[in-house]
Amino acid sequence: MWRRLRALFGGARLDRELDREVQFHLDMEADKHVRRGVPSDEARARALRDFGPMTKHVEETRDARGLPWVGDFARDLHYAARTLAKSPGYAAVAILTLGLGIGANAAIFSVVNGVLFTPLPYANGDRLLLINHAAPLANQRNFGVSIKELYDYREQLTSFDGLVEFHQMSFDLLRRGEPDRVATGVVSHNFFDVLGIQPILGRTFSDADDDDGADAVLVLGHEYWQTRFGADPGIIGQVFQMNDRPHTVVGVLPDVPHYPNRVDLYMPTSACPFRSAADRQIVANRRAFSGLQVFGLVKAGVPFSAAATEVATAGQRFQQDFPEIYRADTGFQARTSPVLTALTATARPVLWLLLATTALVLLLACANVANLTLARMLRRDREFAMRVALGAGRGRLIRQLLAESTLLATVAGIAGLVLAWTTLGVLTRFVGRFTQRTDAIGLDPWVLAFTMTVAIGSGIVFGLVPALSTKSDVLPSLKQGSLGSGVSAGRRRLQDALVVAQVALSVVMLVGASLLLASVWRLQRVDSGYRADRVLAATVFGNFSKYPDAQSQLALYEPLVERLNQLPGVDAAAITNAVPLVGANPNETPFDIEGRTPDAARRPRGDVRVVSPRYFEALNIPVLLGRAFSPLDHREAARVVMINQAMVRYWDGGEPVGARLSVDNGTTWWTVVGVVGDVRQFGLERAAVPQAFIPLAQMPNGLGGRVILRTAGDPAAVTRAMVDAVHALDPDMPVEDVQTLEEVRSESLAAPRLTALLLSIFAGLAMAVTLTGVTGVIAASVSERTREFGVRMALGATRGWVLRMVLRQGLVLIACGLALGLVAAAVFSKALSAYLFDTPPRDPFVLAAVALVFVVAGLLACLGPARRATGVDPLVALKAE
Amino acid sequence: MRPKSLDLLQGTLDLLILKTLALGPMHGWGISQRIQQTSNDVLRVNQGSLYPALQRLETAGWIDAEWGASDNNRQAKFYRLTKTGQKQLRDEQAAWERMTGAVARILAAGNEV
Numbered sequence: 001m002w003r004r005l006r007a008l009f010g011g012a013r014l015d016r017e018l019d020r021e022v023q024f025h026l027d028m029e030a031d032k033h034v035r036r037g038v039p040s041d042e043a044r045a046r047a048l049r050d051f052g053p054m055t056k057h058v059e060e061t062r063d064a065r066g067l068p069w070v071g072d073f074a075r076d077l078h079y080a081a082r083t084l085a086k087s088p089g090y091a092a093v094a095i096l097t098l099g100l101g102i103g104a105n106a107a108i109f110s111v112v113n114g115v116l117f118t119p120l121p122y123a124n125g126d127r128l129l130l131i132n133h134a135a136p137l138a139n140q141r142n143f144g145v146s147i148k149e150l151y152d153y154r155e156q157l158t159s160f161d162g163l164v165e166f167h168q169m170s171f172d173l174l175r176r177g178e179p180d181r182v183a184t185g186v187v188s189h190n191f192f193d194v195l196g197i198q199p200i201l202g203r204t205f206s207d208a209d210d211d212d213g214a215d216a217v218l219v220l221g222h223e224y225w226q227t228r229f230g231a232d233p234g235i236i237g238q239v240f241q242m243n244d245r246p247h248t249v250v251g252v253l254p255d256v257p258h259y260p261n262r263v264d265l266y267m268p269t270s271a272c273p274f275r276s277a278a279d280r281q282i283v284a285n286r287r288a289f290s291g292l293q294v295f296g297l298v299k300a301g302v303p304f305s306a307a308a309t310e311v312a313t314a315g316q317r318f319q320q321d322f323p324e325i326y327r328a329d330t331g332f333q334a335r336t337s338p339v340l341t342a343l344t345a346t347a348r349p350v351l352w353l354l355l356a357t358t359a360l361v362l363l364l365a366c367a368n369v370a371n372l373t374l375a376r377m378l379r380r381d382r383e384f385a386m387r388v389a390l391g392a393g394r395g396r397l398i399r400q401l402l403a404e405s406t407l408l409a410t411v412a413g414i415a416g417l418v419l420a421w422t423t424l425g426v427l428t429r430f431v432g433r434f435t436q437r438t439d440a441i442g443l444d445p446w447v448l449a450f451t452m453t454v455a456i457g458s459g460i461v462f463g464l465v466p467a468l469s470t471k472s473d474v475l476p477s478l479k480q481g482s483l484g485s486g487v488s489a490g491r492r493r494l495q496d497a498l499v500v501a502q503v504a505l506s507v508v509m510l511v512g513a514s515l516l517l518a519s520v521w522r523l524q525r526v527d528s529g530y531r532a533d534r535v536l537a538a539t540v541f542g543n544f545s546k547y548p549d550a551q552s553q554l555a556l557y558e559p560l561v562e563r564l565n566q567l568p569g570v571d572a573a574a575i576t577n578a579v580p581l582v583g584a585n586p587n588e589t590p591f592d593i594e595g596r597t598p599d600a601a602r603r604p605r606g607d608v609r610v611v612s613p614r615y616f617e618a619l620n621i622p623v624l625l626g627r628a629f630s631p632l633d634h635r636e637a638a639r640v641v642m643i644n645q646a647m648v649r650y651w652d653g654g655e656p657v658g659a660r661l662s663v664d665n666g667t668t669w670w671t672v673v674g675v676v677g678d679v680r681q682f683g684l685e686r687a688a689v690p691q692a693f694i695p696l697a698q699m700p701n702g703l704g705g706r707v708i709l710r711t712a713g714d715p716a717a718v719t720r721a722m723v724d725a726v727h728a729l730d731p732d733m734p735v736e737d738v739q740t741l742e743e744v745r746s747e748s749l750a751a752p753r754l755t756a757l758l759l760s761i762f763a764g765l766a767m768a769v770t771l772t773g774v775t776g777v778i779a780a781s782v783s784e785r786t787r788e789f790g791v792r793m794a795l796g797a798t799r800g801w802v803l804r805m806v807l808r809q810g811l812v813l814i815a816c817g818l819a820l821g822l823v824a825a826a827v828f829s830k831a832l833s834a835y836l837f838d839t840p841p842r843d844p845f846v847l848a849a850v851a852l853v854f855v856v857a858g859l860l861a862c863l864g865p866a867r868r869a870t871g872v873d874p875l876v877a878l879k880a881e
Numbered sequence: 882m883r884p885k886s887l888d889l890l891q892g893t894l895d896l897l898i899l900k901t902l903a904l905g906p907m908h909g910w911g912i913s914q915r916i917q918q919t920s921n922d923v924l925r926v927n928q929g930s931l932y933p934a935l936q937r938l939e940t941a942g943w944i945d946a947e948w949g950a951s952d953n954n955r956q957a958k959f960y961r962l963t964k965t966g967q968k969q970l971r972d973e974q975a976a977w978e979r980m981t982g983a984v985a986r987i988l989a990a991g992n993e994v
Contacts, residue, residue: 017948018932021909021958024951025928028910031953051928 026051076403084404090376091408094369097769098412098458101365103419104358104762106443106451110420111431112351113450114441115344121256121440123196124297128339129304131163131294131311135588137331144291147278149318153294156314159307160296164188164195167292168261169272170541172734174241180228181541181734185263186272192219192253194297202236202251205268216247216271222255224264243273257439295339308336327603347434349834350755357509357762362458364505364766368773370462371498373405374491375780377466398467405463406456413455417443420451430758433751469494492781496813499770499777503817504824506766507854511825513763514846515832516756519839523749526838529679529688530580531620535741536715537579540705540726540733550699554635556729557696557705561612563725564707569718571710572618575696578609579706580619580681580741581748586689593650594660594669604650606643606690607681608663610699616642616676618710619741626657626674633673633695640695641670645678647690661692670694684748685837708741715740755835767854771861778810779865789869790877799870806869810862811855818854822847894926894934896977899962899970902944908957909935935960943969 026047033043084091119125131153133143144167145153154163166187173180188194189205197204199219209217220235229235239246247267269275298307315334319326326332337345377384384397421443432438469491540560547553557575564573586607593604613629615621624645633640641661648656660669678688707726711718723735739747782789789802829841839846901907901915912935913926938944943966951957962970 017958020956021932024908024955024957025910025913027955028951032914 022051073399073403076400077407079400080404080407084407087376090372093772094372094408095412095415097365097368097372098362098409098455098462099415099419100765100769101358101362102409102413102416102451102455102458103423104361104416104765105355105454106416106420106447107423107427108351108354108358109450110424110443110447111427111441112355113444113446115347115431115435115437116340116351117446118437118440118444120340123198124194125196125339127298127300128195129160129296129298129307129311129336130339130342131296131334131336132342133315134333134335135330136333137329145294147275147292150292150294152318153296153311153314156317157296157307157310159299159302159310161299162190162194162297164191164295165269165292166191166261166295167275168263169274171242172732173247173265175228181736182224182265183261183263184272185258185261185266186269186275187266189268189270191266191295194295197253197256199251200254201233202249204251204253205266209268210270214270216242216245217250217268218242218247218271219251219253219266220249221258221262221264221266222253225252228264245271247271257436262436296336304336304338311336343437344435347431347437350434350751351431353755353832353835354758354762357512357759360505360509361762361766361769362454364502364769366458366462367498367502367505368769369405369408370465371495371502371773371777373401373462373466374469374495374498375776377401377469378491378780378784398464401467402460402463405467406459409455409459409462410452412458413452416455417448417451420447430754433754465494465498495777495780499773499813500817500820502770502773503814503854503858504821506763506770507818507821507850508825508828509759509763509766510850510854511822511829511846512832513756513759514850515829515836515839515841515843516752516759518843518846519836520749520753520756522838523684523752526680526684528580528684528745529621529677530741532580532741532745534711534713534715535618536709536711536718536722537582537737537739537741537744538707538719538722538735539737540575540707540735542705542730542733546730546732554697557612560707560726560729561614561696563728564709564722565614567709567718567721567725569712569721571712572614573707573709574612574615574618575705575707576609576611576615577706578611578615578681578693579708579744580679581683581744582706582737586682586691588689589663589692591661591663591692592666594662604647604690606647606692608692608694610696611693612696615693615708618708619679620710621679622677624675624677626672628674628676629693629695633697635697637698639668639670639698640673642674642676642693643672644676644688644691644693646688647692648675650690663692684745752835752837767857771857774810774813774858774861775864777813778806778862779868781809782806782865782869785869786872786877789872790874793872794874794878802870802872803866806866807859807862810858810866814854814858818851822851825850893977894930895938896970896973897924897926898931898934898938898960899943899966899973902960902962903967903970906949906959906961908951908959910957912960938966941969942966 026044029047029050030040030043033046034040038046120128122128131145133145133149135143145165147165150163150165157163164187166185169184169186171182171184173182187205189207189210192199192204200222202219204219205217208214218240220229225231225235235249235252238249240249241247253266269279296307296311298304311334315326315332318334319328319332341348387397388394424441424443428438428441431441542553542556547556561573561575564570564575567573588605589608590603590605591608611629613631613633616623616628623642626642629640629642643656651659656672656675658672660671662669676693679691680686680688681691682689707722709715709718709722719738722738726733726735789797793799793802825847826842833841897916898912901912901919904915907915909931913928913931916924916926935944935946939946939960943963944960945963946958946960948956949959
């Protein structure tokens with residue numbers, strides 16, 4: 001073995017030795033002939049001849065040395081590097097094309113790897129299940145769990161070691177008198193134990209923190225501790241005012257991502273005034289305070305599927321026990337998903353789509369480089385023939401070609417990594433719109449391994465195709481003086497096939513990207529039911545401890561709206577909790593219509609919103625029937641409500657205006673005074689849901705204070721005046737999320753727009769690569785047929801005829817690829833339906849546009865070579881032979 | 882014109898090299914000349930198989946090699962039989978003799994008929 005290893009690593013030295021040994025042999029042989037009287041030149045020649053094919057012997061001797069394959073490979077690589085250095089143009093184009101393909105894959109894979117594959121950075125990350133409730137028939141996905149349901153689960157479920165809750169609130173933390181709006185995670189006291197997070201300072205929450213009369217305690221998130229407290233190690237034990245209570249900091253978390261939401265700090269459920277108040281009502285209202293995120297730690301050894309079944313069964317029990325709450329027509333389901341899956345639910349399909357696209361890009365790049373390589377081999381035929389004549393076997397030639405392609409692909413892989421590294425920042429920001437897991441994205445060893453595997457794999461793919469087209473019959477190539485013509489009919493067909501495949505692949509990608517673009521375009525133009533231009537929105541959230549009840553809130557908001565309406569440059573101002581496209585899900589409140597027997601199973605439901613009188617005016621929502629609210633609909637006046645058009649269907653053709661409805665099981669009745677147009681409140685892609693609007697004066701509590709200002713000019717210009725108006729009433733009230741509604745609207749489309757944009761970039765890249773491929777193949781064919789064109793033109797063919805002939809040749813290739821691609825696109829575009837808004841996956845307009853673009857671009861790509869063909873001088877072409 | 886010579890049977894070249902080297906260290910060319918001369922030009926060593934064979938035997942550990950000066954003071958690679966090579970030679974020689982003996986007996990038996 002030692003010898004073999006020495007043979008492997010000392011290869012160069014051993015080669016030199018072999019050279020000298022053979023030289024010695026030849027010298028001795030020549031001497032022998034000289035001694036017999038042969039002239040020295042002749043003697044030398046005879047010695048050489050007797051020795052036989054030198055290369056072959058040398059190689060066989062090398063092979064006998066041990067581990068020949070590896071040694072050969074190293075030598076092949078060395079030779080490949082030299083060969084490629086001699087054709088830098090080819091090498092550069094190949095590396096660029098492959099590098100783009102590999103880089104795109106590396107970048108997207110690093111995201112997929114970070115977001116989807118990297119385990120959660122919690123000790124118990126792989127045993128965590130998220131419980132969520134859905135009512136698919138009522139169009140509700142993933143609404144939260146209520147307190148009572150959580151308690152029921154804790155009682156009934158045996159598959160879990162712990163069930164903990166999370167919900168997010170915004171509170172004011174008074175830091176040396178300065179109010180600080182903090183995103184607060186309200187969690188069970190054992191939340192961090194169940195997730196498996198150890199504090200870096202102090203402790204997390206304990207059982208005792210939930211005791212009656214216990215001090216309110218806080219655990220700070222790492223980032224908040226660093227940015228607001230300068231990572232002060234003495235923070236433990238400090239006391240801050242929050243919700244009119246002193247809160248003591250007991251711990252600081254390590255720098256781990258916060259799930260499900262990024263928050264500044266955490267408090268136990270007993271410290272949250274709303275959560276603890278709700279705790280006392282749960283007997284009265286089963287659904288009180290729903291909206292908890294519930295995490296379960298599955299017992300060791302219990303499979304997820306068993307735990308999921310148990311949760312689903314408990315959900316069915318809810319339905320059996322309380323049919324009036326969990327109504328059959330909503331399709332209520334209790335479901336579980338692994339936390340990782342739940343956190344990546346929106347990102348997953350987008351990422352897979354992108355990865356599939358980049359895989360296509362790479363495939364296409366391989367086809368393109370394979371084609372380049374084939375064209376280059378045409379010029380190298382004589383080199384190969386020579387090498388075969390000197391004793392190289394076909395296997396050696398194939399290995400040599402593979403070494404070249406692998407070397408190229410490896411360099412391209414490194415280039416790809418650099419590309420991935422440079423684009424990762426942009427990509428991470430993009431993915432941040434879909435998931436909070438962006439912190440796990442990076443070029444880790446898995447990404448490196450993936451990239452190099454992909455690189456070498458593609459090297460083998462694009463190297464093998466041309467390599468297998470080598471022939472052992474080399475005589476024709478050797479005999480031919482000029483570039484071979486007839487030899488290469490098979491190879492020509494292979495090149496054509498590769499170009500057709502490239503065209504087909506890029507057509508598929510272009511169709512996909514165009515469908516998404518068409519979808520985004522339609523989304524942008526969809527009638528949202530309101531006018532977003534010239535509207536400014538902001539959040540003004542009254543401190544809960546300062547404005548604890550309806551009366552105090554009304555005393556704040558009514559004068560505020562009054563002031564805002566008087567601001568110069570403001571046409572109409574309103575306050576509401578209903579800014580379109582802000583806020584995730586409709587609240588489906590069941591209600592009764594007066595005079596109708598309530599049907600427990602089919603109770604009408606609507607999304608109930610609170611608005612101040614000029615809300616519809618501020619958003620330009622048309623009043624279709626009846627009237628809008630007025631200041632006369634005050635606190636003591638008759639209860640009134642407005643409904644949207646989608647709600648009218650509950651009246652089954654009857655007249656809604658004047659009818660009365662109740663949202664509290666008939667305790668109070670509200671008269672419908674008007675019907676307004678539908679608004680796409682919860683996403684431009686989601687159809688309007690039934691909605692009811694209640695005047696601020698008649699239901700002031702529960703109002704998330706959002707102000708809306710319709711302005712005469714630039715909405716951003718009134719920002720200062722608006723903030724001043726708020727602070728004139730309450731200097732401590734934070735004004736947040738100041739945005740124009742156009743920004744809100746544009747923001748809501750950012751994710752699909754960016755997805756479409758990325759896909760278009762890839763498709764454009766693919767198309768560019770394909771077109772260079774088309775140009776290359778046609779150009780090669782033209783230069784091969786120079787003589788033929790010369791003859792034809794000498795025999796009377798016009799330049800126009802030659803031009804048409806070349807163009808036709810290109811067009812046939814493109815047409816074949818286009819046909820294949822369109823068929824494939826028609827088959828596969830169904831998979832895109834989930835991403836498309838109002839756009840059929842086989843949109844004939846899109847398909848036609850893609851076909852047209854490709855034919856035109858393809859013709860342009862052929863034009864260069866075609867013009868070269870018409871420039872052939874018959875005389876020159878014929879003389880050249 | 883030289884007398885028609887035989888190509889070596891597959892596998893016999895190794896045996897002949899080992900046998901030749903049993904007489905003393907020798908370089909490649911010398912080995913080929915020796916075999917040719919000793920066989921009265923009946924056996925000709927194809928150079929194309931000589932060097933791979935030497936390499937093979939060296940890798941197997943039956944011979945080793947070192948550089949030295951040849952008769953005419955040129956640098957040459959001299960091959961030498963190793964201990965295991967001597968044993969291998971005995972084994973191969975015995976096997977060869979058994980086989981040729983067997984072949985000879987069969988041929989002789991054919992003559993008697």
